[in-house]
Amino acid sequence: MRDSATSRFAAGRLGPARRRRDLRRLVAERFDVLVIGGGVTGAGAAVDAASRGLSVALVEARDLAAGTSSRSSKLVHGGLRYLEQAEFGLVHEAVRERGLLARRLAPHLVRPVPILVPLPAGTLPARAARRLWYGAGVALYDALAGPCGGVPRHRHLSRTGARRAFPGLRPDAFTGAIRYVDAQVDDARLVVTLARTAASLGAAVVTSARVVGLRQDAGRVTGARVRDLESGRELDVTARTVIAATGVWSDDIAAMLPGTRPGLRVRASKGVHLVVPRSAIAGDTGLILRAPPSVLFVLPWGGHWIIGTTDTDWRLDRCHPAASASDIGYLLAQVNRVLARPLGPADIESVYAGLRPLLAGEDEATSALSRRHAVAEPVPGLFVVAGGKLTTYRVMAADVVDRAARRLGRPVRPSPTAHLPLLGADGWAPLWRDRGALARRHRLPVGVVEHLLERYGATAREVLAAVAAAPSLAAPVDGAAEYLAAEVVHAVRAEAALHLEDVLARRTRISIEAPHRGEESARHAATLMAGELGWSPETVEREVTHYLAAVAAERQSQRMPDDRTADAARLGAPDVRGTAGDPAAA
């Protein structure tokens, strides 16, 4: 539990000293709940459990959001297409969560995004039928969100209205459109915010900490053996209950207890996104298009568009899912069906792939598998939570902590997280209102202050304090004009960043937003991190070399014709974690 003499902001700072302290806690304490996995589900579970007053530890094998939770379409949504599958309950739950996140829990991170449903050409009766069908769907979507959906309601647009909203659409590709509004979030930043929120409530949070075995006593799981990938040391963590929120690695956790039935099975489905510059497509809203076997989104993302996604079974390396040339070709072909100026490979700034953790059915195609979540207790004391989506992390977290709490044998309060603003949400609105004055006070352009407030909420004050203490940190990161050097330093001091890749891929999004994918920023960012983490020149060199090798391997994989060859190319670059003090990985 949190020390009441410390402010919530200070208690939520995940810097190197805090990591050392939390590592000592892992050995010294007996936790009510040990959460394995620092994706959105695990970080959400840690917030949920800590906010109920339970003692909590969260361990993550790589970095916060290093798995699926930094590779999504970044929508906070109900999923319009699930209405066609009559998943009304699922959609209702998700749009309710969208409203909570946008209005109360994370208004600094979650923003509305208008999306057009173009209505294709056809005979008059066919057009009327389509407008009726899609119109009814979108109206139902809004109705399920209720009056507190957190976003404006839909509107029907004529052909001219649609063309005005999206001039980049091919004139013969539509006869009108429906404009509805969903919401958008930087997925990796949401996870970091959740982890910091959990820490601010007293949770021990340790990244680069891989669970390599489960501890059992009298048929009950009582903790885990954890390897600190930074030092190579192993330690035993004792806990009354263990929650595995390990996404596509869920089956591995139950497999650590030989002879145990897993309780639930998870299948990985690969989803690929392209990132192209905003100037490549003329439009002011997002688009949702039918693309067999599912739908395709074209979503505005700052100075870029995100186009995705594919949905195919994946059984290869789960740490670095690779996009192949055929994935890229498929996405270009689908989006070019409706664009007046077709996109080509030269328009692509970056490509990223993620793996959906789907609850496994028997023979279904992955796009038809349910997006529901499930909680299982394969062995007393071990709870596995999987499925669901980014948007519904809070519901998943509350469900699994409810189940774990019953095992504690003492009364535990219900989840308060529907009323708990995440770190940075409290105090954000007045700062946003006064951003002009804030900018003047810190002698920064107002656009820079807006960028900080939208990424850090009220914790932007920490970044501004870093700039005030060292004005040179107001300079941009090399090759990434929109990010400040102070953000790199802040990522280490307060956001648990331990490696260059953590900063370039997840604390900032330079790896997907810059056409050089971070190559031009790597050395500058590593030098800034070195000052905070005490890196030697050799360590700086090692970090930069690892990062550049990963980018090169990723580019190479994207030239390969299929999954197998793309995977082999991506695996050409070793993971930076686990090479220090780990002879097996060296």
Ligand SMILES: Cc1cc2nc3c(=O)[nH]c(=O)nc-3n(C[C@H](O)[C@H](O)[C@H](O)COP(=O)(O)OP(=O)(O)OC[C@H]3O[C@@H](n4cnc5c(N)ncnc54)[C@H](O)[C@@H]3O)c2cc1C
């Ligand atoms: C292409 C794509 C697009 C998507 N778009 C959306 C969207 O727009 N909106 C939406 O709501 N949802 C979306 N989703 C779904 C959403 O991203 C996922 O459901 C969610 O991120 C899963 O989070 P998670 O925490 O369960 O898994 P993960 O984020 O994968 O986290 C699991 C973590 O467990 C860690 N781990 C594994 N084994 C161990 C171990 N032994 N010890 C310690 N740690 C371990 C991993 O390193 C990983 O960080 C999308 C998914 C994909 C793939």
